[in-house]
Amino acid sequence: MSRLVAFAAIQGGYKVVAEVEGELEKALQSYDASTKIGFPNTAYYLPVIYSLTGIKCETLEDLKKPMEFARGLLPPHIKGKNHLPYLGPLLDAGMAGIFAYEVKEALRILEEPDFYIPTEDPDIEAGKMWVGPADDTILRKRGVEFVDGSAPGFAAVVGAAPDAETAKLIVEDYQKKSLYIFCAAHHNGKTIIEQCLEAGMQVGWNTRIVPFGPDISSAVFALGFANRAAMAFGGVEPGDYRRMLMYNKNRIFAFVNALGDVGTEWAVAAAGCVNWGFPTLADTDIPEILPTGICTYEHVVANVPHDEICQKSVEVRGLKINITEIDIPLAFGPAFEGERVRGGDLFGQMGGGKTQCTELVKMAEMNDIEDGKVEVIGPDIGDMKEGDVLPLGILVQIAGREFQEDFEPIMERQIHHLINYIQGIMHIGQRDISWVRISKAAVEKGFTLKDIGVVLHAKFHQDFQKIVDKVQVTLYTKQEDVDKITAQAREEYKTRDARVDTMTDEDVDTFYSCSLCQSFAPSHVCTVSPERTGLCGAYNWMDCKAAFEINPTGPNQPIQKGKVLDPKLGRFEGVDEFIKVASKGAIETYNFYSMVHAPMTTCGCCECIAAMLPACNGIMTVGRDYTGDTPCGMKFTTLAGVMGGGAASPGFVGHSKFNITQKKFILGDGGLLRLVWMPKIVKDEIRERLNARGLKWALRTSLT
Structure with missing residues (x-):
């Protein structure tokens, strides 16, 4: 392991701990020692400190204890040119820095209670860009995605890319792989969140691009999220630090991307993340830690090109992701499900009370349909002008040796998610009260209604191979056809509901x-x-x-x-x-x-x-x-x-x-x-x- 890595991390630990000790002392002089502190709407106090030590920090006075703990973790300074560094002191220094960063953020929230906006989406127009620590409502809502595998892990991105185009390339690559992107820190006064906004991207929990905060200390919210997930869903007891860290290494697949110059404050944060088994990949020439040990594979990897950093991060973390390209002109994946198409971005829409929009999945005989056949009967996007509306009826016919009528409503409910997974397309509702909104950006890239059928055909085959042999999709946009399919669908809905509601x-x-x-x-x-x-x-x-x-x-x-x-x-x-x-x-x-x-x-x-x-x-x-x-x-x-x-x-x-x-x-x-x-x-x-x-x-x- 490089002497320079250990030197930077240990120096960073001393620097950060000393800085936060000073901030805490100043706060104790300005506020009563019994002043309440904490992260809003959480039951986990300061979650990293609480989960690893069992210390409950509820007042300013309580912050002295974790800072004393952090000070005690700091290893001796590196001395002499023949010093032989090893991983232990680096990990201790990193953990000391992480504890100090969490205290620093608690002090920020005390002194600037309006600095963070504790919601899923930032209010960019009001200048509220940073969402801060996720409250427990967000944790439990998003935690489900880590349970069912729709969110296989997260990328903690600190700093900024060279330009907005590169930032968009990196972030969208992670979105396509269904990962969350937890963002913090700035590089030369620029953050990757600002670059994403400059590139026209939507940020917030709903798009999985989470703007935690503008400083490297804000990165502690990502570790806090991981530890809270372990306590909330994994039953890991506060204070059981070994089980907590092992749980995260084995079940929370996360890693750090350092974009920009890595100074001592970033180095100590990266060293802290290694305790969790989370490696760091940088786009700059920094000393590496390549042997395995705490992390699954390498600990620190340098000089990673921007167009390769996503794939390399997934590889180094040992994360297995099954990605299959779908032949449409837009990006596709669960990360786009929370995207909204607002008024200024809207090209056209179907349903939502303005027209009728109906969806129906029906079982078909094997010889009655043609697999892969996707038809649009009536006007398509190319026939619309900006602001136009169309009626829409989506009929999906499925044939399969193992397919049953009972599967129809299950497959039908997938339509909502799958259409929402298309970048720039918004879908709300189901059955005969659906609403599809199409953005200008999607149309500019060549989106047509046929692409909806292409997605449904591909994903039904991919996700339900056991029961699906053939899928045919027909999209109706003429009013008389939509009325006809709607009448058929409502009879089907009534039969299904009666069957379920009457069961005991x-x-x-x-x-x-x-x-x-x-x-x-x-x-x-x-x-x-x-x-x-x-x-x-x-x-x-x-x-x-x-x-x-x-x-x-x-x-x-x-x-x-x-x-x-x-x-x-x-x-x-x-x-x-x-x-x-x-x-x-x-x-x-x-x-x-x-x-x-x-x-x-x-x-x-x-x-x-x-x-x-x-x-x-x-x-x-x-x-x-x-x-x-x-x-x-x-x-x-x-x-x-x-x-x-x-x-x-x-x-x-x-x-x-x-x-x-x-x-x-x-x-x-x-x-x-x-x-x-x-x-x-x-x-x-x-x-x-x-x-x-x-x-x-x-x-x-x-x-x-």
Whole structure:
């Protein structure tokens, strides 16, 4: 290992620790020692310090302890030309610098509370470019993507590229690979975020280009995000530093790109990241650390060309990504799903209340369709002028030896994601209330409606090889054709809904597991029944049944429910046997319909959490999008901190929004009538189903 690397990192550690010690002393002279500090709307204090040491920093006075810890980590200075540096002192110096950077950011938030905008998207027009540390709502929403693999990792990019064009090249390359890009620091007064904006890109959590902050200290938010994910979803206890660092090395695939001159402050941050197993790749000529050890492969790699840095980073980190090019003129991938096409960018649109836009997937006989055939019947983008609207009907016909009608709605729901994955195209809604907005930039690059069909054909084949043999896509843009396909689709929707809504747990002998979140919450096992949807809201019984048919070795496995041990609480012999094995003995039993008596485990990805309110003998529930206080005295983030990681906590339970209106919702504890509070945002979302449930109850009561 180069002496220069160790020298730079250790010097950087001393410099940063001394600087932050001075800032803390100044703050203690300006504020009372009991002044509250912390990152807004999180349950993890200062997450790097808390997760690795167990130290809870809640006041200015509390910051002295981690700074003393950091000072104690600093190794001796390198002396003499024959000094033989090794990795240990470099890692210690790096960790000291990381602790100091987190304290520095806490002091910034105290002294400049409006410096960061704690939302998913920055307000560029108002000059609010930096989002700062992700709050727990964002963490849990985005954490799901790290669970299901749609976000395989993140690139922590510090500094700036030589120009905006190069910045766009690098960032879009990561987006295509579905990675998050966590951005911090500046180089010669320029940041990569400013370059992305200059290149016309949209930044924020929704596009996976996250502008944490303008200084190298802001990079600590990326490490904090990784450690919070380990605590929230992996059940890693605060203070268990070895398990925390190993968890990140083995499960959070991240790395650092240093764009620009690497000084001592950047060097100590890079050394700190090596503790997590996160390597650094630089575009400049810096000393390298090539032998393996802490990281999977090399630790520091230099002189990486900008057009190769993405692929080289993925290779060095040992990250496996399956990328298949789709023949359309625009970039494609999950990173573009959150992109918005706003008024000034809009070329044309379909649906959204301005025209009819309908989507339908239907099973077809093998000889009735032609694989790969994509037709646009009616006007296409080339026939439109800027500002025009068109009706749109998307009919996807699928034939396959293993394909069933039950799979139609599952495939249909993929249309929303797949169209959104096209850069410059926005899709909202589903079924017959869809809305497609097309940007000017997409049209300039040659986008046509046929490209939607090309994407659907390719992705249905790629993602559902077991059940799909042929895919034919027809896009209708004439009003009479769209009206016809809409009438057909509404009849199909009605039949599907009636089939699912009328099912009960008594109707079936088989439930389904969902162990998708076990990679982060090892003891969690979700069981999905017709009247107990998955607590994340993404899976109902029909979905799990279809998923098992599609992938028999996947996370959705059949469970023979067996003997009913308690019909009111919802306890089943077969379920008990299954979860005992699936949780590796951590959970021996739970009840489907109770939050008081042995409730189901919760992974942290739940849409809602219900809690007992002893003062009124009632029950409340809160969704993860609600950030305010609740009657139980805890915000959603605090509740999730208690409930996550696969815990089964009597008096609390995670559940989906849909589950609230199902007949067996907390049946063992009094049912829906026991519910006394929920936030308006949840109530509005389930309003129609809630009213329908009330009418059925009222009718039943009047008859008895």
